[in-house]
Amino acid sequence: MPKIEATNDFVVKFANVNGSGSASANEMFARSILRMGVPIATRNIFPSNIQGLPTWFEVRVSGAGWIGRRGGVDLMVPMNPQTWDKDVASIDPGGYLFYDSSKPLPPSKFRQDINVIGVPLTEMANSRWQLPRDRQLLKNMVYVGALAALLGIEQETLQKLVEEQFAGKDRLIKPNHEALKIGGDYVREKLKGACGLTVKRLDKVGNRIFVDGNDAAALGAVYGGATVCAWYPITPSTSMAEAFMAHCKKLRVDSVTKKNKFAIIQAEDELSAIGAVIGAGWNGARAFTATSGPGISLMQEFIGLAYFAEIPSVIFDIQRGGPSTGMPTRTQQSDILITAYAGHGDTKHILLFPEDPHEAFELSAMAFDLAERLQAPIFVMQDLDIGMNSWLCEPFSWNDSKLYDRGKVMTYEDLEKGKEFGRYLDVDGDAIPYRTLPGTHPTKGAFFTRGTSRDRYAKYSEEGAVYVDNMQRLLRKLETAKKYVPHPIAHHAKEPTRYGVIYFGSTSAAMAEALDVLESKGIHLDTMRLRAFPFPDEVIEFVNAHDQVFVVEQNRDAQMRTLLVNEGAIDPARFISILHYDGTPITARFITKSISERMTLLGAARREAAQ
Amino acid sequence: MTYLAKPKFRHPSLVPNKLGFTHRDYEGSISTLCAGCGHDSISTALIQACYELDIEPHRVAKLSGIGCSSKTPDYFLGQSHGFNSVHGRMPSVLTGANLANRDLIYLGVSGDGDSASIGLGQFVHCIRRAINMVYITENNGVYGLTKGQFSATADRGSKSKTSVNNDAPIDLIGMALLAGATFVARSFSGDKHQLVPIIKAAISHKGSAFIDVISPCVQFNNGAGSTKSYDFVREHNAAVNRLDFIEERDEITAEYEPGTVQEVEQHDGSILRLHKLHLDYDPSDRVHAMNYLQQHHEKGEVVTGLLYLDPEPRDTHAALNTVDVPLNSLGTRELCPGSKALEGINDDYR
Structure with a gap:
């Protein structure tokens, strides 16, 4: 039987029933790894439901510091019979199935190419506690204790987390400690060396939050x-x-x-x-x-x-x-x-x-x-x-010397001095007009706000030229906005390339890892992470500087690509969309695979063209 | 529409109020509504009320939705900021404005289409939040700007030029009472003597004040068979009381029949002196008011007057425990916790 052997680089997935109290136990499991200085990435996959439906919690352990989803599962903890078959099927070959062995299951419920680790969780919890709610909640802690022992998570770290979690409800500390110990002892006695996945103390978390x-x-x-x-x-x-x-x-x-x-x-x-x-x-x-x-x-x-x-x-x-x-x-x-x-x-x-x-x-x-x-x-x-x-x-930071930018607001003093006020007047040439706030001045600066067209002095007007004047100013204001919005972040590939990739938002974490893998495969891409729309000019320049640009996004219709094509007046053929929209967060593996495949096709097409 | 500029000169005999403002200072642009429109009379009453109360015009914020009634804030209080928002959504905009600055007087102007149909939800919720405001509906039973369709306040069987309304009416007064308005009145745009003191009392009320003003549409809903016409309302107006608004307590000099005059002191010290026209009507009893209104509506009467008053109103700012100064006056120093606080916060996330 092949066994996945990995230290600080694997994915654990919990399958639970919503409302069973598993979330806090799972979170504690995840935090204990973090406290050992090992970076993690967690994802909750939950239903639109309060109690009863399946829910999953994924913990990626990554000493290398990757915090996007990787894809795949190395260790599965299926605590929900409803999703057992799918959960078991999702384990990578050579991976581990950690399950509640209190009730025997037919061999057809398992796979040949994975390693099965059974712990009688329910049996142990039921023999120790009497109240149904205790049995349920503490069973979760029994599996956390058992998993910790399997993976080499420090017992003391977990115990301390329990103490923090239940600070103020001190009577809950003892049974939770005990539950951790029951699970841990079972593994230490009966399952030594059963799992090739290990958490080892590192110093890679730093001051991050x-x-x-x-x-x-x-x-x-x-x-x-x-x-x-x-x-x-x-x-x-x-x-x-x-x-x-x-x-x-x-x-x-x-x-x-x-x-x-x-x-x-x-x-x-x-x-x-x-x-x-x-x-x-x-x-x-x-x-x-x-x-x-x-x-x-x-x-x-x-x-x-x-x-x-x-x-x-x-x-x-x-x-x-x-x-x-x-x-x-x-x-x-x-x-x-x-x-x-x-x-x-x-x-x-x-x-x-x-x-x-x-x-x-x-x-x-x-x-x-x-x-x-x-x-x-x-x-x-x-x-x-x-x-x-x-x-x-990274931890939050704040620059105390920074004052809020309240924009262009005319004050009582401004009006009193006789400054001309036109609510929609472009005084500074940046298309941003001045405004007054209600209650500013007894006789000056009041205006009527409306959704209907009006002139530069806020007077109602349905005249075409007046309407166009205002609409054009609004467009120019968007040009001004490009100067104020956060600019995109670009990186050049190690080697000169005619290919680029654009991405944004939560894709970023998985993207960083995918780029690393692609580079090791010899696929070099210049990158640009968008941070705002309207696109500052360098976005369009970036596209124009490359033959082909991948746009990675998490929707079906390539919406960001549409926006790029539309706003940059760019030939749609320059873009290749990488789209992930099944509702789960995009993974590094998905991006790597999709881009590799497209690059192979592009290479073949180029070779064909050259012949 | 404001392209009809109003001449700036004024009659020399105009008397200034305590602040030195004349009636003219409370006016707005020239109305573009139809000649004889009830709404213009309401604008005039609002001007009168603000003039008499010695309100600085710029301390009022006027907000409205969409429709004939919602155009009117342009026609009064030209020195006040106004906001003609979207159809049926004035209450939410007013709510936000009120949260931002608790020190201004908020005047919401709406119509029966705006408040009883598309904006019924916002109307009720704004009132149940006890926003300190005066909310006026200029109620004519029809959509004027789109040329005469019935609105949701039209009575069943009411006739317009082309059709008969088959649907039951929505009673905004009843809704306001149910939702917890602490000042509820109905008046008639054709009765300035009744309307002006009601508006003054509503402005001085520090809570949700609602005034439903029947305001005939001369163009589309003023014929025989309409229950919102000048003739019908004049004939069926059942005023339960008449109101004197008194800023400071004075001595009652006139002789009144015992039980016919009732005085209520409001929170700001102003006195509402009610002259009872129906001795059995008690405006301090909300449930009684609701029953009374329903019974008299069944008889085809239009009950008007100050229908309900809670002299100890609730206000949303009290419920939210907001600071005494307007939120919009707070700056970086008051609002930003700074980098030091952030250190501790970061620690909580480790």
Whole structure:
């Protein structure tokens, strides 16, 4: 029987039943590896359900520091009979099946080319504890203890995590410690050397943090000065609004008066949520909403108004699998087009694409400056993979000398001095007009905001020339935006190449690993990671500098490619799409394989052409 | 439409209020609504009310949705910021604006199409959140701008030029009472003496104030068979009380029949002196108000007056425990926790 032998480089996957209490046990397993200084990447794959349906948790252990999904499974822990067959089938040959052997299973339930490790988890838990809930929860800890012993995870590290987890509920510490020991002892006595996968202490985690993107973006909103949040619950964005509330309670309560420097409203629907954001933005507060694809579609009319009326607003789109309810608990990057052109009539918006929670924090805070500077809606394009999974990433940092950029707002003093005010007047030549906030001055600077066309002084007008003048300015404002948005990050391949690859968002982690593998195979690609739309000029220059450019994205219709073709007026034939859209996060293996195959075909075509 | 500029000169005899503003300072652009439109009378009443209350015009924010009624904020308070938003969604925009700056007076202007149909949800939810505002519906039972389709407040059997309405009406007053509005009134655009004090009282009310104003559409819904016509409302107007709005308590000098005058002191010290026209009507009893309205609507009467008042209103800012200063006045120093706090936060994620 071949056995996969690996140290600090393997994938463990847990299959559980939703609501069985497995999540915290699995998380503890993952954190224990992190505490040993070994980088990990975890992914939750869960159903739209609270209790009863299958859920998976994947832990990638990577001493090399890869934090994208690799693909494949080396050690499977199928605790859910419903998905047993598929779970067993998903194990790489030579990999391991760790299962609850309390009840005998027929040989047909196993595979010949994998290594089976049975531990009577239920039996051990039931003989030790009497209450059904205890049996269920502590069984999870028994398997964590057993796995830890199999993989060489330090017992003390796990025990300490238990103590931290149950601090304040101290009576729970003892049984959890005991459960870990029961599982560990069984392995130490009966299964020594059964598994070729090992975790070995390293020093590769450094000062990095392990956090999910929704939490990070919410914190970014606190740091970015958001005071108004209006939202409507929708997976996978809900936890962002909830995290904002939690952070505000800690960071935004006035120390003297105990009053809140924030207002959060759970709206009756997404229309109301965005309406409140626009009302607050109009009135000079930094405001945001968090939503997902279906919410974005409901907000379209308002987004069109915000674009045309030039109202600062920030919208977090935590993308999920669409269309319609689609796959609400699975990840995709499939709202690119709907957000880029959200609204009716001619509209175009500013989108930001964070690659991980660290950047989600940064771009979240930056979005509020951009919104006020550019007087426009700003979309922060997260996805479920970043938003709801914990990622190992650089710690958050903040420059204390930085003040918020409140954009062009005319004050009482400005008006008093007799500065000319025209709400839609391009005074500075950057197409960004000045605005006044309601209540500024008794006799000067009031104007009427409307979605209908108007002249440079906000006076209603249906004249064609006046309308065109305004629409052209809005287009020029988008050119100005290119200077302010975060620029793409480009890397040259080790060797000169005529091939490039463009990617963005959560693909980044898997991409880094795929590029490394491709390079070792002799496939060299220049790379560009997009961070914003509208595309700064270097994006189009990058495409024009290469014969062929791969565009890697997580949707069916190559939406980013469409945007590149459309906005850069580029020949579509220059692009080759690599598309992953089954709802699971893209893997390094998928990218490597897809690009290798295309490169082989391209090479063959070139040779043919040369002959 | 504001391309119809209004001349700046004013009659020399205009009397300034305490702040030195004349009536003219509260006006807006020239109305582009039809001659005789009830909405213009409401604009005039709003101007009158703000003038009499000595409100600085720029301390008012006017918000509206889409429709004839929603165009009107352009025609009054020209020194106030206005926001003509999207159809039926004024309440959410107003909510956000109010959260951003609790110090302004928020005036939401809407219509029956805007509030009873497309925006029914927002209307109710805005009120249940106890936003401090005056929410006025200029209620004519039809869609004017799209030329005369019935709206959801049209009574069953009501006749327009071309059709009869078969659907049951939505009673915005009833909805507002159910949703927890703390000031609820109905008036008639043709009765300025009733309307102006009601608006003044609503503005001074520090909670969700709702005023439904029946405002006939002379173009599409003012004929025989309409229950929103000038003639019908005049004939069926059952005013339960008349209101005097008094900024500071004065002595009652006139002689009234016992039980006919009721005074309510509002939170800001202003006094609402109600002259009871129906002695059995009690505007402090919400359930009674709902029953009364239903019973009289069955009889074909249009009940008007101050229908419900809670002198101790709730306000969403109190519920959210927001700071006393407007949120939009807070800057980097007040809002950003800084790098030091971030160190501890980072540690929590290790």
